[in-house]
Amino acid sequence: MNRVRAAAPQLAGLVPYDPKYLPAEAYLSANENPRDVDAEVRAVIAKRIAEVPLNRYPDPLANRLRDMIAEANGLDRACVLVGNGGDELLFDLALAWGGPGRSFLNLPPTFSVYEANARLTNTRCVNVPRREDFSIDEEAVLARVAAGDIDFVIVTSPNNPTGLRAPVAFIEQLLAATDALVLVDEAYFEFSRETVRPLLEANENLVILRTFSKAFSLAGVRLGYILANPAVIEEFLKVRQPYSVDALSQVVGEVVFEMRARFEPGIREIIEERARVAEALRTLPGVTVYPSDSNWVLLSLEGADEAWQYLYDRGILVRDFSRAPMLEGCLRATVGTPEQNDAFVGTLRAFIIERNG
Ligand code: PMP
Numbered sequence: 001m002n003r004v005r006a007a008a009p010q011l012a013g014l015v016p017y018d019p020k021y022l023p024a025e026a027y028l029s030a031n032e033n034p035r036d037v038d039a040e041v042r043a044v045i046a047k048r049i050a051e052v053p054l055n056r057y058p059d060p061l062a063n064r065l066r067d068m069i070a071e072a073n074g075l076d077r078a079c080v081l082v083g084n085g086g087d088e089l090l091f092d093l094a095l096a097w098g099g100p101g102r103s104f105l106n107l108p109p110t111f112s113v114y115e116a117n118a119r120l121t122n123t124r125c126v127n128v129p130r131r132e133d134f135s136i137d138e139e140a141v142l143a144r145v146a147a148g149d150i151d152f153v154i155v156t157s158p159n160n161p162t163g164l165r166a167p168v169a170f171i172e173q174l175l176a177a178t179d180a181l182v183l184v185d186e187a188y189f190e191f192s193r194e195t196v197r198p199l200l201e202a203n204e205n206l207v208i209l210r211t212f213s214k215a216f217s218l219a220g221v222r223l224g225y226i227l228a229n230p231a232v233i234e235e236f237l238k239v240r241q242p243y244s245v246d247a248l249s250q251v252v253g254e255v256v257f258e259m260r261a262r263f264e265p266g267i268r269e270i271i272e273e274r275a276r277v278a279e280a281l282r283t284l285p286g287v288t289v290y291p292s293d294s295n296w297v298l299l300s301l302e303g304a305d306e307a308w309q310y311l312y313d314r315g316i317l318v319r320d321f322s323r324a325p326m327l328e329g330c331l332r333a334t335v336g337t338p339e340q341n342d343a344f345v346g347t348l349r350a351f352i353i354e355r356n357g
Contacts, residue, residue: 010122017116025315026340031160031188031296033217034336035266041259048251058247065245065253069225072257073197078230081237082253084244086187086211086224090154091117093207095239097152097181098123105144105153107136109326111160111185126150129326134162134290138170145178153178156185158192161321161332163292165192168199175203181232183207187224190215190267191274192293197227204229214295215267216256223253270295274335280345284352300329303355307331310351316344 006012019030027034037045062082070080083089094117098104103124106114110130118125128140136155144150153174157166166184175182184196186208200206207228213219223245226236245253256263278297281289290298301307304322308331311318318334321327333344 010119014116014119017113020319022312022317024312024317026336026343027317028296028334028336028340028344029317029319029332030219031214031294031332031334032219033214033266033270033295034334034340035217037217037256038262041256041262044259045252045255048255049248052247052251054247056247057243058245058250060242062245062250062253065223065250065257066225068254068257069227073227075200075227076230078233079200079227080225081228081233081240082223082225082245082250083240084224084249085213085222086185086209087113088222088241088244089209089224089226089236090114090183090185091120092236092239093152093154093181093183094118094121094123096235102151103149105141105150105180107141107153107155107159109134109162109321109324110154110156114154123151130159130162134159134164136166136170138167138173141170142173142177145174145180150178150180152181152183154183154185156187157194157196158188158292158294160188160294161296161298161319161327161330163290163294163296163298165189165194165293168194168196171196172199175199175206179205181205181207183209183226185209187211188214188294191271191295194293200227200229204231207232212253212256216260216263217266218252218256221249221252223249269338270335273338273341276338277333277335277341277345281348284345284349285356286352287348296332296334298330298332300331301352302329304329304331306355307348307351310354311344311347314343314347316340316347318344 066080070077098121100122104118105126115125155166189195212223278289288300308320319332321330
């Protein structure tokens, strides 16, 4: 067989993103919505999809959906860009603001895709680790951007996987302290009920990332969007893939966005269940529960890897961070349906009882 020369050097040592999605009865590992879109929404989607021409390229900019999002956020079309999931827009960010000789400020532990994108684009990744309680080390971040060499920062609010939102007052301070582009990742903001949208007009360096994958039950469709000032959107337009949001996804997004009020009870249920799960977990001996503004609960316990296996053997898939840097001993459990949550808490309780003999 002929040989192939080595891939680009920045790929050496990079591990492909692995969501560790295994067959299970209760999927509590990927922060998805436990409820699929309801039958009525699905019926409207089916009808509209049947009318989509498949032989034509989609609208490259998904302008119908873009206009709906713009209007709902009190913005012009020029301030919105729709992408193939938030993931695509995060990669576009690294392409547009990163690159050789450029620097990204990361606040770990956080979503691992940010650092991977920096590596892929030969962007230097500067870490300002969170404090012991996972709060942002605000003074250290402000001091680091003051050096003037940071090109972009990502602040995740609420932060995945630790759970809490970033203080708005801190984001405001950060935006004022630097001309670096600050992306506030609001993938889970529907569960925290807090957004930095009001800061957009006064801060040209702010980008807000959102997704349809969580509150709107569309992880399978791949739709995300950014809100930013037009000059920033213009730069994203230069690097994006021309037809990344296919015609079917555009139609699904339009229907779901039109009918988004129907998702509100599901969001409320998740918020209520989050409190119930956290409270139940706090009664378990040896379990530390971290406060959460999102649709999961992060916890730590001794023997977390064994607990993960015990849960998985009983059909419950949660995310194992027990060997991840700064997250030693941690598991992340997405808030599921009340039944799934009961099964999760009950099974973890059984594990602890068995282990403690
Ligand atoms: N940001 C954060 C913090 C996330 O957790 C996720 C999903 N795992 C995303 C962005 C991207 O979501 P999606 O590509 O499904 O829109």
